[in-house]
Amino acid sequence: MxxxxxxxxxxxxxxxxxxxxxxxxxxxxxxxxxxxxxxxLADQPIQTQQALAKAIGYDKxxxxxLLDTLEQxxxxxxxxxxxxxxxxTIALTPEGTARLKxxxxxxxxxxxxxxxxxxxxxxxxxxxxxxxxxx
Amino acid sequence: MxxxxxxxxxxxxxxxxxxxxxxxxxxxxxxxxxxxxxxxLADQPIQTQQALAKAIGYDKxxxxxLLDTLEQxxxxxxxxxxxxxxxxTIALTPEGTARLKxxxxxxxxxxxxxxxxxxxxxxxxxxxxxxxxxx
DNA sequence: TATTGTTATACTCTATAACTATA
DNA sequence: TATAGTTATAGAGTATAACAATA
Numbered sequence: 001m002x003x004x005x006x007x008x009x010x011x012x013x014x015x016x017x018x019x020x021x022x023x024x025x026x027x028x029x030x031x032x033x034x035x036x037x038x039x040x041l042a043d044q045p046i047q048t049q050q051a052l053a054k055a056i057g058y059d060k061x062x063x064x065x066l067l068d069t070l071e072q073x074x075x076x077x078x079x080x081x082x083x084x085x086x087x088x089t090i091a092l093t094p095e096g097t098a099r100l101k102x103x104x105x106x107x108x109x110x111x112x113x114x115x116x117x118x119x120x121x122x123x124x125x126x127x128x129x130x131x132x133x134x135x
Numbered sequence: 136m137x138x139x140x141x142x143x144x145x146x147x148x149x150x151x152x153x154x155x156x157x158x159x160x161x162x163x164x165x166x167x168x169x170x171x172x173x174x175x176l177a178d179q180p181i182q183t184q185q186a187l188a189k190a191i192g193y194d195k196x197x198x199x200x201l202l203d204t205l206e207q208x209x210x211x212x213x214x215x216x217x218x219x220x221x222x223x224t225i226a227l228t229p230e231g232t233a234r235l236k237x238x239x240x241x242x243x244x245x246x247x248x249x250x251x252x253x254x255x256x257x258x259x260x261x262x263x264x265x266x267x268x269x270x
Numbered sequence: 271t272a273t274t275g276t277t278a279t280a281c282t283c284t285a286t287a288a289c290t291a292t293a
Numbered sequence: 294t295a296t297a298g299t300t301a302t303a304g305a306g307t308a309t310a311a312c313a314a315t316a
Contacts, residue, residue: 005239006246007152008174009265014149015192016270017142039143048297057150059285064299086292086297111141117267125260130144132252135151184275194308199276221274221315
């Protein structure tokens with residue numbers, strides 16, 4: 001058993017990151033999944049709620065109450081698609097964009113802090129490796 | 136928003152790893168947490184169940200039925216500590232050690248396969264970085 | 271009084287299947 | 294009939310508090 005499990009290493013770091021994110025998200029009034037939704041919406045336009053659910057790895061049935069909350073909070077809008085009235089197009093409001101930007105900024109600051117033990121080169125390689133390995 | 140979130144990258148890779156581990160663990164008749172327990176026990180001796188729970192990030196109350204199963208499967212033994220009869224010392228059986236070894240070997244093979252897109256140097260840096268960042 | 275292991279219980283997260291309205 | 298969104302519900306995972314035995 002010469003090296004540690006990749007899974008165990010990822011799990012440990014993941015837990016650290018999530019613990020550090022929680023107070024930031026709380027302060028911004030966002031859940032982890034709410035943040036995932038806003039991030040994905042800012043990334044590029046998305047057609048259906050099902051596509052959104054799949055993109056962030058969330059179940060479509062759980063997505064409904066989450067979108068309800070985000071809509072009530074004025075962070076996004078849901079509108080029936082004129083070309084297919086079953087579908088709803090989802091769009092960030094200006095407030096949603098602003099909230100996302102503030103949250104992402106605080107999270108990146110936290111992450112840089114957490115990454116401080118690494119050299120610039122190690123940090124760069126870490127992000128390259130993770131990006132290359134994701135599906 | 137110049138770079139991706141570390142948390143999102145970790146989550147995506149974590150999901151991939153866990154999906155790839157599931158069939159291996161199923162074939163070995165182990166749950167994810169059962170594997171975590173065996174791994175930790177093989178690492179170095181541990182005094183109390185509470186210490187074990189904390190070490191793997193599991194709740195002490197949930198640990199009980201998990202240890203029950205592993206004990207029934209003949210993979211570990213629980214014996215009252217003679218010096219403190221409240222405490223139980225936990226030890227891997229030879230079968231537990233063998234099962235762990237076979238599982239870890241299969242998981243590492245899978246991981247190497249998954250890590251194939253990286254150069255040897257990137258792979259090495261990834262493990263160094265993850266090890267350095269864990270708590 | 272404090273601690274180890276245990277049990278019971280409640281709470282959250284997640285997935286499945288069934289419903290509606292459109293296509 | 295098939296699909297988008299929705300709802301209801303069951304199941305798994307998780308945490309909290311209370312208990313017995315021992316220190």
